[in-house]
Amino acid sequence: MKGTHHPTGRRRSGLGRLLGLLLALVTAIGLTGTTAFAVPSHKDPSAATKNIELSPMSAVAAMQPSWNLGNTLDAIPDETSWGNPPATKALFDTIKSQGFRSVRIPVTWSGHQSSTAPYAIDATWMSRVKQVVDWALSDGLYVVINVHHDSWQWIADMPTNHDNVLARFKATWTQIAAEFKDSPKSLLFESNNEPQFNNTTDAQGIQYNDELNTAFHTVVRQSGGNNATRLLVLPSLHTNSGQVFLDALVSEMKSLNDPNLVATVHYYSWYPFSVNIAGGTQFDATAQKDMTDNFARIRDTLVSKGIPVYMGEYGLLKYPDYLQPAPRVERGEALKYFEMFGYEARISGVTTALWDAYNFLNRSTLQWREPELIDQIKSSWTTRSGTASSDRVFLAKSSAITARTLTLNPNGTNFEGVWQGSTKLVRDRDYTVSGNQLTLTATALTRLAGDRAYGINATIEARFSRGLPWKIFVTTYDRPVLSNATGDTSGLTIPTQYRGDQLATMEARYADGSNAGPVNWTPYQEFNASFSPDYPNNGLLLTSDFLNALRDDTQATLVFHFWSGATVTYRVTKNGGSVTGTVA
Template identity: 95%
Template structure:
């Protein structure tokens, strides 16, 4: 499809541009999600604004929300090497139709480029990148392209191969800049993804990153065409938002004395929660503080100084992952994270790009893998949603049903009541509310549990004055039962009757109190790396990675923690090539 170039660098027309201006206005004057304002008609707004040029800050605001075409043109060595099908125009059409206003297209060049001077990029590969960029631009999307996994493939060697790396980096951007120099201002260039340098301190890494960002800036600005004023995206070292990295990036941007620069960082939450390690099973106060501190630094260091910010990647490092046997982050905890992330980004006035390697959108069917998850992300772009301390109420089948209490997190909304489908539950009879404490009565839970089969018996919704409802799964369980097992260094599968419960984490210790497992700094091992539930197969797998790490002829005591609060203790001993597991 032929792409029409806009004659002015940042000018766009139509409803997308109008909405971008309105979003920029919201960001500029600090309107909250509860502020109401009249949106002019497309016709009136276009007539009034058609001669307005967007500032860099407003342009980046107009790019919100953004999406990453991950694990595709950045895959090694080729586009389909990491499991995704080739990009189609239909994919970009889908992203546009789903409300995204920009797309980041990560590109790894190393496998399609000579590794020696003059570092020529293969014409076929460059044309493929152009084709995908053209499709996105034709849909009216802003586009960001970059130098991606080259960062660790060859750029990381800069401390020991400085001149060659710098020459190759300049040659790479010289060719990219020449190819796209006449493209409109809706195409942005990003210097380098997650800059990293082998065997360096942070101070040394910052110097190398500054040198590359400066080289990138010089090459692009001198390449002619629209590159003279194109928005250039500069990363901090590792795209880390720690204060020292942000301060260094601000200093670099000041030294370049160029108003058309954008800062970029990435955010994947507090690490233990993001991968479920070290007991980080919940989006708790520690994980929430990590998030709010992150955006406070961004606001104070960058946004307050008029520097546009593009959070080029966000998500959770290991969720969702549909190639794993079980999700390592509990569904409700993930929803709470994405809800709060969207809010913090919105009040900070930054644009965010969801990292999607395959986990969110199925590239073959062009359908969202988990609609409730993407709906929560979409909702967070414009408003807050209420949540609760858990999305589960566990009822032990072996015990009489009693009342259960959850803590509501209204997040600035007002609790409206509970529903089961279209039926509203009755306050006073089915539940009570005291402050933010929601108590489900024994009478209601008995009705909802029905025949008390193991697993989810009923789903109810807590609804709030705005945003999405919070689903609560009434679940019958009993304490899981594990059995003795034998295996070898390839792993140990423990026969397990989950009885309606779900695995949260595992801690492992030796009798002397030291930690057992491949991770030695915490007894709580990493979900799906050291252990993994096999719910359909009624098993609990200790991986080869975990088994291999065990001391020979030394018993390790494992404690499995389940979401109901139940725990089960289990002993494992490795003797040469064999492994034995016994119920404690």
């Protein structure tokens, strides 16, 4: 059965009201299986504000969408150590106004806690955590707090320091539970972030994770107040959604025999795409299958059994990152990822929390760093958007302009045409459509390219019956030109004329065919880790990590791949601390 959202003020027929009541009843008794949920109307107070008692499944559904206050209370050693300003009430006002229904507030306790018995948490730190949590609760947001980077700081030592780690873990949650026992039930506790244990097999790690989750459950339930029935969030090992980890989590939740439990996992996409390594430059069929398989496992293993799922973190591991000179993931490919992610979460009935360390919301200005990206994320909460095989049409300045074809991905919508601003392009003159093939004519592209200056000459939009339009950047380029360079292993900057193009990836090999660089399992090195474009300064940096991993006195051949399809071959030789680069 598929849930239907009715905006505030819209009347429903008697039959509609009856169906709505039946759906609510079925949801409350946990029989909905894979029922999808819609985002509550922004005009409606949340259940958290109304203090309405909901079933666990309904409460977690009411938390969608969610947002992470990352790199703040979880920063080491202090709140501002990782570059964010202190959290404020205005921050949560902004998050609420932007349509989010819940926030996850990661907390690292270790720097504010005695490492020996009785493992006392500093009162000032506890008070600060309480203040931040209360600000979010006062906005009517659901809130999740946890034990965060402690997972790798000291909890990971459990295999060799079992009794002390277990005692400290229990003491930590005893103090947290006591502080928040009278907080409203819209506050959730999460056992442990990304559980991990040093030098263990998965089977051993699952046992340690089960032991900690059980200890967490016992401590909180015995602490009184609202903690007796508060929703408790239990992670799988590593918060991994692989089948073996989900099965183990289901088994443990059954053994606890508690209806007020929530499962949590994280998702950061297929790794090569998430960080741009091993040629994973596109959100292609492999990356898409990784996503659909992930949600299928969650639906089949958890949601279909009536277990609510809170995906406590999602995103891409290295995108966006405004601290880097260039984005690792191409803009259009990232938009396609977030568009599809929102859809898969909706049809799976999974509440999702965007991981935001600083890269989405500027905490100083309270403005989104990339408004179009957040618009795509927001749109995905309620509908699908059409996309295309690329958001770029590259026209070589050195060649005559010819027609260019893109493949449309309607995603269940209907294609409605192409616009430039408020002007609709003329079908059969400016473009043609055959099936899902959109062809821009040479005549239209000649007009759009104008004086053919390098870079973006014009922006057009493919529009669909629902969702956001798909922007297409008509771009003039010529094959990039690299020059010889000398330097040392601290980093080599190659003078580069990009001429309107953009770098996609770099492969590196020795003459014997083996891979060159710090990543030895693929020739395609990691973007911004081994190499990084510097477009404003006409440079291309080979990093110290890459150069120091090269063999001495052995030439490495680099092939730079650009988004236009152009490639440029370059040779690099390291001799001791010096490095020489030459054009092939």
